[in-house]
Amino acid sequence: MAQTELIMKRITLFAALILSGFAAMGQEYEWKAAHMDGSRTGTISPSKDNVTEALGEFKGGKYVAPNGKTYGKRSIVGKTASIVMAAQPEMARVKDVIGYSPKSMTVTYPECALSNWFVDLLMARTEKLAGKKVDIGVANFRGIRIDMPEGDIILDDMLSMFPFKNQLVYVEHTGKQIRKILEEMAAGRFQVLGGVRVVAEDGKLVEALIGGEPIDDDKVYGMATISFLLSGGDGLTLGDNALKVTVFENEDIIDAVLEYVHKETAAGRPIEYEADGRVVVKDLKKKKRK
Numbered sequence: 001m002a003q004t005e006l007i008m009k010r011i012t013l014f015a016a017l018i019l020s021g022f023a024a025m026g027q028e029y030e031w032k033a034a035h036m037d038g039s040r041t042g043t044i045s046p047s048k049d050n051v052t053e054a055l056g057e058f059k060g061g062k063y064v065a066p067n068g069k070t071y072g073k074r075s076i077v078g079k080t081a082s083i084v085m086a087a088q089p090e091m092a093r094v095k096d097v098i099g100y101s102p103k104s105m106t107v108t109y110p111e112c113a114l115s116n117w118f119v120d121l122l123m124a125r126t127e128k129l130a131g132k133k134v135d136i137g138v139a140n141f142r143g144i145r146i147d148m149p150e151g152d153i154i155l156d157d158m159l160s161m162f163p164f165k166n167q168l169v170y171v172e173h174t175g176k177q178i179r180k181i182l183e184e185m186a187a188g189r190f191q192v193l194g195g196v197r198v199v200a201e202d203g204k205l206v207e208a209l210i211g212g213e214p215i216d217d218d219k220v221y222g223m224a225t226i227s228f229l230l231s232g233g234d235g236l237t238l239g240d241n242a243l244k245v246t247v248f249e250n251e252d253i254i255d256a257v258l259e260y261v262h263k264e265t266a267a268g269r270p271i272e273y274e275a276d277g278r279v280v281v282k283d284l285k286k287k288k289r290k
Helices: 003-019 051-055 076-091 113-130 155-161 175-187 253-266 284-289
Strands: 057-059 062-064 070-072 097-101 136-139 151-154 167-174 192-194 196-201 204-210 220-226 244-252 279-282
Touching: 051 076, 057 076, 062 076, 070 076, 097 253, 113 136, 113 167, 113 192, 113 220, 113 244, 113 253, 151 155, 155 253, 167 175, 167 253, 175 196, 175 204, 175 220, 192 196, 244 253
Parallel strands: 136 220, 196 279
Antiparallel strands: 057 062, 062 070, 097 151, 136 192, 167 220, 167 244, 196 204
């Protein structure tokens, strides 16, 4: 996302919260969609074609909200409305409809339709860039910042879902090293995985298959991941003990995602996916305590 768009997005979100009567509490913030109920002004999140209807307008030095209430131009509501309206021309491009999702996809642990969709498309794109077989994919749940909406998908949905500038990476690891990575995840928390089936019980890795076959400790496997996870991001150091690491400097996550969405839309296909049981986590001790 261009810096101007990112700034405008943050201004718009902040202003929208004020217009809707929400108050931000605490000092930790997350990137997520905010529902605008229009409790004070009747405002709704505008599309590129209904700005006046959604946000209201200024008449005779007054701000006239969509619900008909009026506020002084210099009031906090009037000033906020002015900021939001001024941002709309810059935001118009990111409101273009680029795809369609027949149902929403929500991020849930240890796997879900959205996380599977994300890592599988990264694997396919990385394999194409590297010109080598990709056997396993590893991404991070925190890298998916909002859920996939039901219905029309606008560009801003994708930019908000994947706002971070992380590059695609091809890594080669021995099966022994991959097993170690998966064992460490099993002991803590699994991240987004592709190309595998893993089962963990009480923090122990009890099954690990790549391509439907048990991991061969001596075999070299191709891995698709992102630059953030190479040296400490979300507790992962996927670059450690690697036989080869290739960072595609000109290929960010969002580039791969948008290429996929545009391609599917051009072919008349919706954006949809399913969870498939690739990651199973069992807490047998918890069941016994019950």
